[in-house]
Amino acid sequence: MNREVSPSIKRGVVLALVATSVILVLMMTFGVIMLLSQGNLYKISPQWFYKLMTMHGTGMIGIAALGGSAIMWYFLSRHIELNAKIFFINLALSFIGVAMILTAIFGYQFSDGWTFLYPLPSFSSKLNGTTGALLYLFGLLILGSGYLIMYAYLATRLIKEYGGLGKSLGWDYIFRGKKGYGPLQQQ
Ligand code: HEM
Numbered sequence: 001m002n003r004e005v006s007p008s009i010k011r012g013v014v015l016a017l018v019a020t021s022v023i024l025v026l027m028m029t030f031g032v033i034m035l036l037s038q039g040n041l042y043k044i045s046p047q048w049f050y051k052l053m054t055m056h057g058t059g060m061i062g063i064a065a066l067g068g069s070a071i072m073w074y075f076l077s078r079h080i081e082l083n084a085k086i087f088f089i090n091l092a093l094s095f096i097g098v099a100m101i102l103t104a105i106f107g108y109q110f111s112d113g114w115t116f117l118y119p120l121p122s123f124s125s126k127l128n129g130t131t132g133a134l135l136y137l138f139g140l141l142i143l144g145s146g147y148l149i150m151y152a153y154l155a156t157r158l159i160k161e162y163g164g165l166g167k168s169l170g171w172d173y174i175f176r177g178k179k180g181y182g183p184l185q186q187q
Helices: 007-038 046-076 084-107 131-162 171-175
Strands: none
Touching: 007 046, 007 084, 046 084, 046 131, 084 131
C-alpha cells in the first residue's frame, strides 16, 4: 500500500540529505588535503593531519548513516505508518552529537581517530587532556542513542505490521516458498 509521505517528513528528509551532501563534500576535501600532505604537495602539521583524519573518518561514517536512514525512512513511511517524532528525535540527537564531536576535535584538540576503540585507549598518554576525549565519546554515545531509538522503533513497527521480523525482511519468500513480488503489502 502506498501512503502519502507527510510534508514534515519530506522537509526532514530534505534537511538530512542537504546536510549529508554538504558534509560529504567537506569530508572529501579533508581527505584530499590529507593525501596532498602525504604526497608533500601541501604540508600540514601532524596535529592538524590527525585532527582532519578524525573528523574525516567520523564524518564519512556518520553521513553514510544519516543519509541512508533518511532515505530508508522516506520509503518505509510509504508502506507503514511511522511516527515522525522519532525521525526528528534522531535528527536532533545527531546534530547535538556532531556539535560535541566538532568541539572535541577543533576546541580540545582530540585527534585519536578510530583508535578510540577499546582496548587501545586503555593506556592513554592523555596528551591533549581528557575533556576532548570525553566530549568525543559522549558525542558518539548521543549519536548512537538516536540511532538505537530509531531502529528499535522501526523494528517494533515492522514486527507489529507484518507479524514478525523475518516476515518484515521477506524471509518467508526466500525460505518458505511464499509467492509474490515487490514491497510487502499490509496484512
Ligand atoms: C574523496 C574521497 C576520499 C579521500 C580522498 C579519502 C582520503 C583519506 C585519507 C588520506 C585518509 C588518511 C589515512 C590513511 O592515509 O591511511 C583517510 C582515512 C579514512 N577514511 Fe577516507 N577518503 C575518502 C573517502 C572516504 C569515504 C567515502 C569513507 C567512508 C564512507 C572514508 C572513511 C575513512 C576512514 C574511516 C578513515 C580512517 C580514519 C581513522 O583512522 O581515524 N573515506 N581517508
